[in-house]
Each structure stands twice: as C-alpha cells, then as structure tokens.
Amino acid sequence: MSNRPTEDALLPQAAMPANSTVKMPVGVPGYTLHEETRQAPASEPPVWPINKDLQYVGHSAHRYDGPDKASGRARYTSDVQLPGMLYAKFVNAALPHAKVISVDTSAAEKYPGVRGVYVVEHVLGPAELRNPALDRGRYPVVRFAGQPIAAIAATTPAAAQEAATLVRIQYEKLPFVVDLDKARESNAPPVFPGPADEEGSAGGGGGPSDVHQTGNVHGPSVHRVRDTEQGFKEADVIVEGHYITQVQTHSALETHGVVADWKPGMLTVWASTQGTASVREELAGYFDLPMSQVRVITEFMGGGFGAKFGAGNPGVVAAALSKKTGAPVRLMLDRQEEHLSVGNRPSSDQTLRIGAKKDGTLTAIHLVSYGTAGCGTGAGCAGPATNLYQYASLHTEENDVFINAGPASAMRAPGHPQGAFALEQTIDDLAVKLNVEPIDLRDKIDNHPVRRVERQIVRESALWKSRSPVPGADQGPVKRGVGLAQSVWYRFVRTNCAAEVRVHRDGSLEVLSAVQDIGSGIKTVLAQILAEQFGVPPSQIAVKVGDTNYPVGPDSGGSVTTLSLTPAVRDAAWQAAQKFLADIAPALGVSPSDLVLVDGEVRSGSGKFQPISFRRAAAKMTASQITAQARRVPDYDPSKYLTYGGVDVAEVEVDTELGRVHVRRVLSVHDCGRPMNPEQTISQINGGIIQGISFTLFEDRLLDPKYGLMVNPDLDLYKIAGAREIPQIDVRLVEAYIGQSSTDASGIGEAAGVVSIGAAIGNAVYNATGVRVRRTPMTPAVVLAALRQGGTQA
Amino acid sequence: MPGSAFPPPSPDSPPETPRSGITRRGFLKGAGITAASTALLEGVQTLRADAESEATPGVTEFGPGADSVRLHVNGAEHVLDIEPRTTLADALRLHLGLTGSKIVCDRGVCSGCTVWLDKIPVNSCMTLAIDAIGHHITTIEGLSSESEPHPVQAAFVRHDAMQCGYCTPGMVMSCAALLERNPHPTEHDIRHAVSGNLCRCGTYPKVFAATLDAAGSRRA
Incomplete structure (x- = not known):
C-alpha cells in the first residue's frame, strides 16, 4: 500500500450532481465535537447525528450470521459439495530454485479415479521479469520450494493426492539463496536473471516498479522531504537503532481455494476471497470470458488478512481443470501450501536515525530498510516514519531483497507493524534521552x-x-x-462500489451487494443501516452479499469496506424509502413528506391517521417490489x-x-x-x-x-x-x-x-x-x- | 458385533499375514497408538475385544478398499462406504455432508475439527472413522436444534465470540464439553479447555466471556 491515498484519484469519479451545503458533526464527543460545513451532492440523504442519537447504527446489533457460524450451518468454500465434484491437488516444486526440464504426468493420468491433469503455464504471485524473454523454457522457472507445477483432479481427495505423487518432474538445479543478508551480497545466486517487479493487490503489498535493481536488491525506493543533512545539523540529540523483524505468514484458518464449475455460458466459482470482484476480473481476463459469464460466490470466508485477492493459482487451475473435465472441481490448498505459496508479511532490517531539538521537535528522520518479500516485492516499511509525526525533514530508502521463498502479499497494514516497531521504540529512546515522558513527547510531535x-x-x-x-x-x-x-x-475510498435495496409488498426488506464478509461483520452493518432508515429492527433485514450477481462491492483490503460501501447502502436505502413513501402516500391520504418511518411503524407527522405497522403500510404498495440502487459518491471533502x-x-x-x-x-x-x-x-x-x-x-x-x-x-x-x-x-x-x-x-x-x-x-x-x-x-x-x-x- | 465394520479374524488364520499390507488386528494396534484421547483408547480396546471374541471364519483382512461401516452420529445410525484410512473428519464432511467441523491444520493441533466421542472432545482429523464405530459421535450440527441453540452457541452470538467463524464450531464443541464436565468453570479453566483451539482472528477474549456467561445462564 502506498503511504498516501492517491490511487482513487486516478479512477473515474461518480458523476457529481449539484451540491448542497450541509452541516455535519465533526470531532470527538466529550472532547472536540463541533459542527463543520460540507458540500454534499444534493441527492444525499439527511446528515445523521452522532451515534447516541441514532437507534440502530452505532449500537451493538448481534452479528448477522452469528447463529449460522455458531451452529456450523455456515457454508464456506471448503464446504461446498456439488454433484459429481472432483477434488484437485497441486504438485509442487521440491526445490527452491530450478529449471523444470520435463513434467511427466502419464502415470498420474492412469491412476484410478483421476479425471484430469493440468500443467501450470504461468505462476501467479511472484514478481514478473521486466524482460520476460530472460526466462526461456517450456515451464515456469521454480523460484521457491512449494511453487505449483501441475495439478490433478480426481474423484476423491485421496486419489488426487496419490496421483500427485506419481508426477515425475525433471529439474535442472539452480543455486539458491534463502537468507536476506546473503542475498544482498554481490556474488549471491540471483533469484531473477534481471529486474523484476510485483504489483500490489487490492489489499496493498507489492512494491514500486520504477526502481533500480542490483543483483537481488530491488531498490532503493527513495522518499525525501526537505533536507535531512540540515535536519541532523540542527538536532540537539540524535538517537539511532537497528531493528529486525521476521517473516510472518497469514495462516488464515480456511486455506486459499475455490470450487470451480465451468459450464457452457457460465463459469461459477465459489472462492475463499477478500474480493469477489477481483476473482471475477482475473478469471475473465485469464480465460478471455465476458464478465457476464463469470459468477463468483463467497457466502462465508475463513480469514484472509490481506492474502486473498484475485483468482490466483488455485482459481485459474481449478477453472482450467473444470473446463477440461466437464465437472466441478474443488481445489483447496493444504496447510503446507498455505504457508509456502500464497503470501506472507515481509521481513525487515531497519536502520533508523532521528534527530530532535531539546524541546522534542523532530528535525530529521532517516530510515534505511531492507526486507524480503521472497520472490516478490513489498517489504517497504516507511509508512509510520513518514506519516505518524511532524518533522522538519525525512529521508527514507526502502529496499526489497529477493530470496528463493514464496512471494509476499499484503498482510494487515502492510509494512506498518515492522515500521512502527522501529519508529515507536526509537521515539521512546528519544524520550529517555530528552528526559521526558514518552506520552508527553508524543504530544509535542503529534498534532x-x-x-x-x-x-x-x-x-x-x-x-x-x-x-x-x-x-x-x-x-x-x-x-x-x-x-x-x-x-x-x-x-482509502473506493467509489467503485454500489448496493441495491428492495422493499417487498409483504413488508420484508433486503439489501444486495457483491461485497464479501471476511469476518469483520459488514453483513450486520448493512442490516443496521436499513434498520435505521426504515425504522425496523436489524433482525428483520435480509442481507444478500458475496455474489457477483449483485451490484459490485469493494475488495476488502486496506480497511476500505465499511467506509466505501456503507454510504452507497445508506443512499440506496434512503432512496428506496422515499420511493416507498411516495408510493403509499396516496393510499393513506397524505403527502409523502407527512410520513415518518419509526419504531416499526409508518406515522403521519400531522397526525392525519393512527400509526400503522410497516408491514400493513407495505401492503399498500402499488407494485410488488420497490428497488433503489446507489453508487458510492466521493467523500464530501476529498x-x-x-x-x-x-x-x-x-x-x-x-x-x-x-x-x-x-x-x-x-x-x-x-x-x-x-x-x-x-x-x-x-x-x-x-x-x-x-x-x-x-x-x-x-x-x-x-x-x-x-x-x-x-x-x-x-x-x-x-x-x-x-x-x-x-x-x-x-x-x-x-x-x-x-x-x-x-x-x-x-x-x-x-x-x-x-x-x-x-x-x-x-x-x-x-x-x-x-x-x-x-x-x-x-x-x-x-x-x-x-x-x-x-x-x-x- | 453391532456397529462394527469388519468381520473379525479367524482364530485359525495367522493374524499378521496381510494380503494387502495390513490386517485388522495390526491396524488396530497402530490406531490405538495414535488415538487422541483416553476415551478413544478405551473405545479401540473395546472394539478389539469385540473383534477377538466373535469369529467369522474365512475373512481375515480388510482394506485398502472401501467397506461398509455403521456410525452413530448425532443420534442417528449412518451406513458409509469408507476406506479404513478415512479419518472421522473426512467421513463426516465428505460422506455425511456434516461440514460444520473444519479441517484446518490436518494434524491435531488446531482443534477446528473437534467433535465428541461419547461427550469427550476429540480431533476428528486425527481419529479414524473406524475407531469411532460403536461410539456416540456428536458434531456441531448435533449439539442443538435451530430453534433452540445450545447455551454456549447462544452466548457466542450474544458476546460476538466469532469473526470469520471458521474456528467457531471447534471452539463451541470444546467449550460445551467443558461445561459438561465442569458446570462452573473459571476463566482459567476455559483458557485450558480451548488451549488447543486456534483462532486466527483473535476472538479469544469473547470466547472466554461467552463461556463464562453460558455457564452462568445454565446455572440460572
């Protein structure tokens, strides 16, 4: 993740209707709460007060799918069983660095129960060579032990696993390096034969692609704010530290995996993913299918923490095997594969110097970091040093060091636990040196x-x-x-997301979005929003998410889901409520503006009729269903x-x-x-x-x-x-x-x-x-x- | 021998000369060593005693192919065609469609696959289905009915003791088993009871609170 929210500025923004001026609560109740003016699109619903003045939003409704999860009824991707479904198993590289000379699947193909074999043509995840021609050969070069080479689909998991052991792979071993310090040496075995880059995912990760690469060292990526040489000259005290953090794996309890069902005209994929949209896009792109012929479903997912975006190798291979065999294919990674091949938090080796005046003012921050994202990039960790405090000058150099290990992927606050581990201890060192309390020093340098x-x-x-x-x-x-x-x-605001709200004549309400609930509870929050808007308890709302048949949702990475999607849902709910009131007002003999939705009732503001239940009011709808869709509008003050x-x-x-x-x-x-x-x-x-x-x-x-x-x-x-x-x-x-x-x-x-x-x-x-x-x-x-x-x- | 999958060996035939690598008797010995709990060991021994006390001449080996076995799951008898190597977790998930228990580590360290054998929690990924023959198996699906959740399940919902929910069935089974054997646990007891249950979302504090609450509401 870049340190500043810039990417959304590159996206086409939603059309901005005429603005109106609104007054909004800003600040912390009990401390700094005040009112500020904003320009909001005129189509926006009225401003909500702070939580204590709302009925459902801001209060702790029970988790929408809690009963399903506590009872075992919740069906995750790993639980999906379809008639005639095959089980797929990867055949993985046993060496950390090698050219694959041949892949002989003949014995595996003959194994009882085997229905299909697939040899991986392109490995997704690792950095890609800037000049792909440097990797000549029929098969992808193995750059880490555990890299997928082939896959077997069979009628039982056991048959797939046994057949996988029968695939004969002939390797030409290449020298390898798995230690960060050794990989930095000039004579270290090169992980790539030339410069290579890894793009980030929706969850961040990845690294810059415009940097120099020498041997295995991809970087530095340099960021300067004013002049640190001058800053250190002006410092009264200087503190310095050398910090090392290790590689961590995501270790989500549900491994990466999909069930792919390729039928003529429609590829349906159940995926354990943080982004139904990202899986659909990657599969449509890989197989050259129209988006309308790929459907991705994620009703429940067992943890991702940043590693689960896109179809990835499991998605592509399962879809290919399903196409080949004409049967649905389940491909869930095993625990070992989950550790090795689908991401991790890069390590770091940071040298951090901070200069300060006697009063604590920071005059200079200088950070040089090396870290390994395996055969990927994304080990930068300058975010906290860059963004936590005020300083007179800053110089950061971030280096990725390639080693022969699985590629990193975004992991919960990419780069930040590493960076904060060094920065926040160094700030405490500074407090010791300045003989001030660490909390007081932070008051000085953080406004x-x-x-x-x-x-x-x-x-x-x-x-x-x-x-x-x-x-x-x-x-x-x-x-x-x-x-x-x-x-x-x-x-980070994703304006590329939308929701639909439906009011049915029987008084039932539903909200639809392709967004996936990765465990953070977005389903519950969507129910609360509708409840607030319609004045009915959240338990009466049906939430339909995790399906690309619904309006596109945000990929859940970088803490974007709730802040991006909920305004679209509220806008759709508000619009649906307005349509609903307009539709039933004539039957009630009032104007729509006289109607209020509260406490499960429809009431007349002027008292023209006795309150009636929401359900009885809905029965007066002139159509069986009222719907409204809304897209996320940009932040009011971007x-x-x-x-x-x-x-x-x-x-x-x-x-x-x-x-x-x-x-x-x-x-x-x-x-x-x-x-x-x-x-x-x-x-x-x-x-x-x-x-x-x-x-x-x-x-x-x-x-x-x-x-x-x-x-x-x-x-x-x-x-x-x-x-x-x-x-x-x-x-x-x-x-x-x-x-x-x-x-x-x-x-x-x-x-x-x-x-x-x-x-x-x-x-x-x-x-x-x-x-x-x-x-x-x-x-x-x-x-x-x-x-x-x-x-x-x- | 009700509930048993395989005919016992003939007393006349040499017990350790397998046709296809494994005999029932040798297999059970091995299974006994890996069994995950005392209860299971007792179960295996019972099974072995059964095997040796009843004679069906002429058949001495079983596997590696599938055989018909009878499992008692959530109060009902089920007949399954499974290979002797089939784990209880696979038998439940793949053969019976009881997918509430999850396979996470597949080697008995995370307890995501916890089920009860005669009310004793076991890791079903480390238990062979044939070792569960003759035992009462309870899975998360059998702990309660939809209309009336188990007090632990209700407390998990009240306390939001879940995030992604993948560890939740195993957590619930461990905590509910704790309350079976200790209706008045302390937080320390609960920590001990779920010390083998791994949760990656980090929901432990609410698991402790929910289980304490469930114990209280059971008392009430």
Missing part, C-alpha cells in the same frame, strides 16, 4: 486531534498511571513494565488528508532468567470515524492486538539455508498465540466524526492494534528491564541475548 484525545484517555488510565518512570525498577527476576505506541492508517489510528498500552512481565515475555494487560484506544457496530469493532481490535502479540513474540517462518525449505510449514512448529497467551484487553472506542459521507464510517482492520502493539511491547520490555529488544520474535533466546548485551544491538 493529530484524535490521537491527542486518545493520549489523554491513556494518561488518565489506571494502567498508564501504574507505570514506573524508572526502567527496571522491580527487584525480583520477573520484572513488570508498561509501554505505549501509536498506530496510523489511511482513508481534499482532507485523513488518518486513523490509536494508542496501545502493553503491560508485560519479563522473566529475566528464562527470557520469557508475557503480555498481561493491554489498553487499546482507537478511532475509526463513526463506529457502526461497536461490538464488532472491538472484536476486530482484539484481533489486531492478538495478531500483533503473536507476531512480536512467537511467529517465525523458518527456512533451512542448506535445502531452502521451510522447516515449520504447519501450525504446531509455526507458533501462533493461543488461549494461554491472551492478555486482558481493554478496548476504548473513540467516536471521531469526520464529516465525509452519508454514514461517516471509517475502517478499523489495519489500524487496529496490529501496527502498534509490537512497539508497545518493546517499550514495556524496556520499562521492565532497562534493556531494549530490537528484534522479533522476542523469543526467550532473543530476550536473553539482549539482556546479556545490556540492550546494545540485538
């Missing part, structure tokens, strides 16, 4: 009005007040510490540069004898515009915190340098935080109105804790021990090494 409120909430919290100002104050071997860090994310974020506080216990870091409590103070459903928002923040703890303390994709293979491609040796490692998490949601759309919603997925908690833990460990741990995961070995060295470079 974001919402962050200021959030710091005030932290300052007043019992947890922050319990922090010892003296590092390492505890006497025993287990030392307690408290630290904080801030997060930042950006407002010139405003808006970020969201929060302040996270961690309390840790560090066992200085065993090296174990345990996070006991977390206070998480976050904003996301108007919270549409606080309970679901808190769920996402809990999740961000827990994923961030897992990244900071446990997870690590380990590659064996001798064989170039991942040694822990599972969920036992690849350690993820579990029930015993979960702290008490206290989330404080800050309503922060921004006056930008008919719902004024924002997103929370990226900003939620995952960005900042690693640095908060690092700062808490410093507070506990007086030693800075500059490397993740903070395993006991890493912590003990840092303690032995007394906090010098880890």
Whole structure:
C-alpha cells in the first residue's frame, strides 16, 4: 500500500450532481465535537447525528450470521459439495530454485479415479521479469520450494493426492539463496536473471516498479522531504537503532481455494476471497470470458488478512481443470501450501536515525530498510516514519531483497507493524534521552486531534498511571513494565462500489451487494443501516452479499469496506424509502413528506391517521417490489488528508532468567470515524492486538539455508498465540466524526492494534528491564541475548 | 458385533499375514497408538475385544478398499462406504455432508475439527472413522436444534465470540464439553479447555466471556 491515498484519484469519479451545503458533526464527543460545513451532492440523504442519537447504527446489533457460524450451518468454500465434484491437488516444486526440464504426468493420468491433469503455464504471485524473454523454457522457472507445477483432479481427495505423487518432474538445479543478508551480497545466486517487479493487490503489498535493481536488491525506493543533512545539523540529540523483524505468514484458518464449475455460458466459482470482484476480473481476463459469464460466490470466508485477492493459482487451475473435465472441481490448498505459496508479511532490517531539538521537535528522520518479500516485492516499511509525526525533514530508502521463498502479499497494514516497531521504540529512546515522558513527547510531535484525545484517555488510565518512570525498577527476576505506541492508517475510498435495496409488498426488506464478509461483520452493518432508515429492527433485514450477481462491492483490503460501501447502502436505502413513501402516500391520504418511518411503524407527522405497522403500510404498495440502487459518491471533502489510528498500552512481565515475555494487560484506544457496530469493532481490535502479540513474540517462518525449505510449514512448529497467551484487553472506542459521507464510517482492520502493539511491547520490555529488544520474535533466546548485551544491538 | 465394520479374524488364520499390507488386528494396534484421547483408547480396546471374541471364519483382512461401516452420529445410525484410512473428519464432511467441523491444520493441533466421542472432545482429523464405530459421535450440527441453540452457541452470538467463524464450531464443541464436565468453570479453566483451539482472528477474549456467561445462564 502506498503511504498516501492517491490511487482513487486516478479512477473515474461518480458523476457529481449539484451540491448542497450541509452541516455535519465533526470531532470527538466529550472532547472536540463541533459542527463543520460540507458540500454534499444534493441527492444525499439527511446528515445523521452522532451515534447516541441514532437507534440502530452505532449500537451493538448481534452479528448477522452469528447463529449460522455458531451452529456450523455456515457454508464456506471448503464446504461446498456439488454433484459429481472432483477434488484437485497441486504438485509442487521440491526445490527452491530450478529449471523444470520435463513434467511427466502419464502415470498420474492412469491412476484410478483421476479425471484430469493440468500443467501450470504461468505462476501467479511472484514478481514478473521486466524482460520476460530472460526466462526461456517450456515451464515456469521454480523460484521457491512449494511453487505449483501441475495439478490433478480426481474423484476423491485421496486419489488426487496419490496421483500427485506419481508426477515425475525433471529439474535442472539452480543455486539458491534463502537468507536476506546473503542475498544482498554481490556474488549471491540471483533469484531473477534481471529486474523484476510485483504489483500490489487490492489489499496493498507489492512494491514500486520504477526502481533500480542490483543483483537481488530491488531498490532503493527513495522518499525525501526537505533536507535531512540540515535536519541532523540542527538536532540537539540524535538517537539511532537497528531493528529486525521476521517473516510472518497469514495462516488464515480456511486455506486459499475455490470450487470451480465451468459450464457452457457460465463459469461459477465459489472462492475463499477478500474480493469477489477481483476473482471475477482475473478469471475473465485469464480465460478471455465476458464478465457476464463469470459468477463468483463467497457466502462465508475463513480469514484472509490481506492474502486473498484475485483468482490466483488455485482459481485459474481449478477453472482450467473444470473446463477440461466437464465437472466441478474443488481445489483447496493444504496447510503446507498455505504457508509456502500464497503470501506472507515481509521481513525487515531497519536502520533508523532521528534527530530532535531539546524541546522534542523532530528535525530529521532517516530510515534505511531492507526486507524480503521472497520472490516478490513489498517489504517497504516507511509508512509510520513518514506519516505518524511532524518533522522538519525525512529521508527514507526502502529496499526489497529477493530470496528463493514464496512471494509476499499484503498482510494487515502492510509494512506498518515492522515500521512502527522501529519508529515507536526509537521515539521512546528519544524520550529517555530528552528526559521526558514518552506520552508527553508524543504530544509535542503529534498534532493529530484524535490521537491527542486518545493520549489523554491513556494518561488518565489506571494502567498508564501504574507505570514506573524508572526502567527496571522491580527487584525480583520477573520484572513488570508498561509501554505505549501509536498506530496510523489511511482513508482509502473506493467509489467503485454500489448496493441495491428492495422493499417487498409483504413488508420484508433486503439489501444486495457483491461485497464479501471476511469476518469483520459488514453483513450486520448493512442490516443496521436499513434498520435505521426504515425504522425496523436489524433482525428483520435480509442481507444478500458475496455474489457477483449483485451490484459490485469493494475488495476488502486496506480497511476500505465499511467506509466505501456503507454510504452507497445508506443512499440506496434512503432512496428506496422515499420511493416507498411516495408510493403509499396516496393510499393513506397524505403527502409523502407527512410520513415518518419509526419504531416499526409508518406515522403521519400531522397526525392525519393512527400509526400503522410497516408491514400493513407495505401492503399498500402499488407494485410488488420497490428497488433503489446507489453508487458510492466521493467523500464530501476529498481534499482532507485523513488518518486513523490509536494508542496501545502493553503491560508485560519479563522473566529475566528464562527470557520469557508475557503480555498481561493491554489498553487499546482507537478511532475509526463513526463506529457502526461497536461490538464488532472491538472484536476486530482484539484481533489486531492478538495478531500483533503473536507476531512480536512467537511467529517465525523458518527456512533451512542448506535445502531452502521451510522447516515449520504447519501450525504446531509455526507458533501462533493461543488461549494461554491472551492478555486482558481493554478496548476504548473513540467516536471521531469526520464529516465525509452519508454514514461517516471509517475502517478499523489495519489500524487496529496490529501496527502498534509490537512497539508497545518493546517499550514495556524496556520499562521492565532497562534493556531494549530490537528484534522479533522476542523469543526467550532473543530476550536473553539482549539482556546479556545490556540492550546494545540485538 | 453391532456397529462394527469388519468381520473379525479367524482364530485359525495367522493374524499378521496381510494380503494387502495390513490386517485388522495390526491396524488396530497402530490406531490405538495414535488415538487422541483416553476415551478413544478405551473405545479401540473395546472394539478389539469385540473383534477377538466373535469369529467369522474365512475373512481375515480388510482394506485398502472401501467397506461398509455403521456410525452413530448425532443420534442417528449412518451406513458409509469408507476406506479404513478415512479419518472421522473426512467421513463426516465428505460422506455425511456434516461440514460444520473444519479441517484446518490436518494434524491435531488446531482443534477446528473437534467433535465428541461419547461427550469427550476429540480431533476428528486425527481419529479414524473406524475407531469411532460403536461410539456416540456428536458434531456441531448435533449439539442443538435451530430453534433452540445450545447455551454456549447462544452466548457466542450474544458476546460476538466469532469473526470469520471458521474456528467457531471447534471452539463451541470444546467449550460445551467443558461445561459438561465442569458446570462452573473459571476463566482459567476455559483458557485450558480451548488451549488447543486456534483462532486466527483473535476472538479469544469473547470466547472466554461467552463461556463464562453460558455457564452462568445454565446455572440460572
């Protein structure tokens, strides 16, 4: 993800009807709430007041599909079973770098139950050579162990798996490198024979394509703001740190996969995806099909975290096998493939210098980063350094280093947990050097009005007040510490999304959008919006999503879904309600403007008739169905540069004898515009915190340098935080109105804790021990090494 | 031998001379070693005792092809044609269409596939379907009816103890089993009960709260 929201400016904007001036609530209730004027399209619905004055939106309606999920009735892609369906299995490269000389599938084809074999022609995911002619050969070059080479479709999963072992692949081994430092050396085996680039997905990731490449080093991508040389000259103090973070895999519980059913005139695909639209586009493009002949369905999906956009190799291969065999084909990756081939969070090796005046003013930030996105790009991590604080000058150099490992993909707040881990610990170092409280220093260098409120909430919290100002104050071997860090994310608006609302004569209501609910709860939010507009409880709304037969939805990446889609849904609901009232007004003997929808009733504002139930009023419709569609209109004031974020506080216990870091409590103070459903928002923040703890303390994709293979491609040796490692998490949601759309919603997925908690833990460990741990995961070995060295470079 | 898939070996035939690599007796020995719980071990031993106590002469081996087996799932008997290597998870998901339990790690570390054998939670991905013969299997689908959810399911909905929902069936089965054996758990007990249940969305705090609430509402 680029650091600034620019891409939407390149899209054709929705037609702007005549504007009208509206007054909107802006700021944080109880702190900074005030009214601002905006120019909104005249067709927009009336401005909503703040949450406390709404009935359903902003309140915690139960998750729309909660009963389906809790009962096991929810049908995910991996659960789809169609008559005559075949099961497909990939045949994957066993070597990290090789030319494929031949692929012999004859034995596999003869295996009982096998119905189709497909040899992969183009591998999706890795960076693409700028000059594709450099990769001559019949088959794609293997650039990581686990790269798909072929696939088998058979009548049972077991038959497909056995037949897959019968495919004979002849390789010409190539030298490989799986270590970032070694890959940077001038004589390192080249992962690509020339410059190569990877585009980002809807979730971000990817890297710049206009940069220099030397050997395996793709970069630097340089960003300058004024003159850092001058900035450091003007500094009274300079702090510097060298930080290292590891590769993390997404490890969604439902693996990547599809069920593809290729029939004449229609390819139907159930996909575990964060973007039904992205899957349809890629399949239509790959197979040269009209968009109207590709349908993608995602009713439920078991986690993505940024890795699930487009059809990818599973989608293309399953569709090809379905076409070939004439039968529906299910292709779900196994756990090992999920670790190896469909994305990860790149590593980082950052050298960060910050110069400041005695009063804390930042004069210069200088960041040089290297990181590996495997055989992809996207290891940039300068976002936090660039966007969290005010500074006089900035210089960042981001480098991607290719290694023979699976390509990275966007992962929840791409680049930001890594960048914040370095930045926010360095800012705390600066506070130590300036002898000021870290929270006071941030007040000096961060003028974001919402962050200021959030710091005030932290300052007043019992947890922050319990922090010892003296590092390492505890006497025993287990030392307690408290630290904080801030997060930042950006407002990306997708205007390319729409929704339809239907009112039926029986009084039932439905909303339709192709948007997929990836677990963040957009289904519930859409029901709440209709409920608010029609004055009926959310439980009476039918939500139809996750199907490209409905109006196009946004791809769910970069925290765009709620903020992009909900205004379109509200606009459609409002328009449908206006049409509905206009339709029934004559039967009620009043003008439409006299009608009010509230508490499940239709009422006459002037009291011309006794209130009647919504259902009885709907029976007066002159048609069986009233519909309205609306597209997302641009933000009311797109010139405003808006970020969201929060302040996270961690309390840790560090066992200085065993090296174990345990996070006991977390206070998480976050904003996301108007919270549409606080309970679901808190769920996402809990999740961000827990994923961030897992990244900071446990997870690590380990590659064996001798064989170039991942040694822990599972969920036992690849350690993820579990029930015993979960702290008490206290989330404080800050309503922060921004006056930008008919719902004024924002997103929370990226900003939620995952960005900042690693640095908060690092700062808490410093507070506990007086030693800075500059490397993740903070395993006991890493912590003990840092303690032995007394906090010098880890 | 009601509920058993395979005729027991003849006492006359040598027990360890497989036609196709595996005998029932040898297979069961192996299965016993990998069985995931004490209850399951007991079940296997029962099955083996059955096998040895009843004689059907002439047939000594089974597999690797499919055979007809009878499983008792959610209160009903089902007859399935499965290979002896078929896991309980696959039998439930692929053969019976009970897709509530999920296969996530496929090696017994995430508990996404949790079902009950006689009310004891087991990882169905690590349990052979034939080892479940003679046991009462309860899946998430059988925990409750649509009209009346199990108190744990209702509490999960009330507390929003789910996000993507893929771990939820396994979590519910683990928490409901906890309440079966300990109606008054502490949060510590709940953490222990779901310490094998992996959730990638990070929904644990609400799982703890929901299960505590469910225990309270059961008491009430």
